[in-house]
Amino acid sequence: MRIFIILWLGQLVSSVGSSMTYFALTLWVWQQTESATAIALILVFYQLPQIAISLFSGILVDRISRKRLLIFSDIAAAGCTIAVGILAAFQALQLWHIYLIAAIIGCFGNIQSLTYSTLVPLIVSKQHHARASSLGTIVSYAAGILSPALAGLLYPRVGLLGITAVDMGTFAIAMVTLFLVPIPQTTRRLQPSPDSPQPQNPWQEATFGFRYIAAQPSLLAMVVVMSSFAFLHQMGEVLYQPMILARTGGNAQTLGLVVAASGIGGVIGAIALSIWGGFRHRISGMIVGFIGMGVSELALGLGRGIGIWAIARFTTSLHSPLIFSSYMAVWYAKVPPNFQGRVFAADYLIGIVIEASAGISAGLLADQVFEPALRAEGWLTTTVGTVIGTGAGSGIALLYAINAVGIIMIGLVSSRVKRFQDAEALIPDPEVDEGLM
Known part of the structure; x- marks a missing residue:
């Protein structure tokens, strides 16, 4: 775990800087447009290029030094961040610049995320896979605690240029940790299981991950269930910040406190999971996480005021590490390390398509359907409006609540899905594994 902890610490520091930049950009876009769609499109443009690159990035991860890939992708993303700061300093920054830079960062971010996801089984023993995955979730949530507060404090004083300068400082720390630790390569002698499809040409190489998943019904069932959850959850992630901004008249401090509460919940959930180790049956962990997160998001959508919003985001994030760590534990147990780049890339590509679709859908539904329906003389004002409220942000809140009910379902x-439950059989008993090592 020592190597993993060093890398993890570097990424934790770097994530604070990156999240500060993203939070500042969210504020900038809202100030310019006051549009949920405009904010959602940042994420959409970040994700869309990954649809084209994911299959090939999986091949790169399985074939090229993972340390070199991390260094290259980190430097490229840092250059894009610097570009944002320079454009802002000369007052030349426009909305399309942000979308273009988000697309470029998305390409390199895809390689970076995929590479990091395949490091766990290389540098961490099997019985600690869920713990390592839960620590990985701390990175984003811990950044959520500090970044909104720091960005909200610094942004009015130093602008985007100053925020990106801080981001570059944290990036430098992450690069030092990356250079300090050895990262092993996978062995190429390991052969796939007899029922796994054999790659023979470039096209088969690129589609290997999809065929590997399709050959195992329990993994395929997991992808379907997780994709359904991810679509609704991602819509909620896109919507909740514009909802709070709209309902508070653009109050950045309120949003910052709610985002910070979300970060605290994620950190506590991840720490608790890293100590506990999670459910022995990982599928049970996912189901409990789905229901717990759905109930929390429903409270956020129906609630009014900073108190209920902060508590609801706290409990939403509290369940997130349980879902994603349990999910990844199944993949680490089933997929051999030297195939993980391509197989994880296939799963990642499916996730990108789902999340990009969710982002577009969330923005359009919020701005074109639900918000007009709950404004003055809207067609839901006298019915649903009596429960969820009317005016700016109420339509977004209704859509958020509907998504939450879907997650609970x-x-x-x-x-009750047998093939989904069958994935339990893929997970070796942690106690047995520990005794063999």
Whole structure:
């Protein structure tokens, strides 16, 4: 775990800087447009290029030094961040610049994320996979605690240029940790299982991950269930910040406190999971996480005021490490390390398509359907409006609540899906594994 902890610390520091930049950009876009769609499109443009690059990035991860890939992708992303700061300093920054830079960062971010996801089984023993995955979730949530407060404090004083300068300082720390630790390569002698498809040409190489998943019904069922959850959850992630801004008249301090509460919940959930180790049956962990997160998001959508929003985001994030760590533990147990780049890339590509679709859908539904329906004389004002409220942000809140109900239903229904439950058999008993090592 020592090597993992060193890398993890570097990424934790770097994530604070990157999240500060993203938070500042969210504020900038809202100030310019006051549009949920405009904010959602930042994420959409970040994700869309990854659809084209994901299959090939999986091949790169399985074939090229993972340390070199991390260094290259980090430097490229840092250059894009510097570009944002320079454009802002000369007052030349425009909305399309942000979308273009987000697309470029997305390409390199895809390689970086995929590479990091394949490091866990290389540098961490099997019985600690869930713990390592839960520590990985701390990175984003810990950044959520500090970044909004720091960005909210610094942005009015130093602008985007100053925020990006801080981001570059944290990036330098991450690069030092990356250079300090050895990262092993995978062995190429390991052969796939007999039922796994054999790559023979470039096209088969690129589609290997999809065929590997399709050859194992339990993994395929997991992808379907997780994709359904991810679509609704991602819509919520896109919507909740514009909802709070709209309902508070653009109050950045309120949003910052709610985002910070979300970060605290994620950190506590990840720390608790890293100590506990999670459910022995990982699928049970996912189901419990689905239902718990759905109930929390429903409270956020129906709630009014900073108190309920902060508590709801705290409990939403509290369940997130349980879902994603349990999910990844299944993949680490089933997929051999030297195939993980291509197989994880296939799963990642599916996730990108789902999340990009969710982002577009969330923005359009919020701005074109639900918000007008709950404004003055809207067609839902006298019915749903009496419960959820009317005016700016109410339509977004209604859409958020509907998504939350959908997540609860996914948790209840997936507990009855046999192929999804069959994935339990793929996970070796942690106690047995520990005794053999």
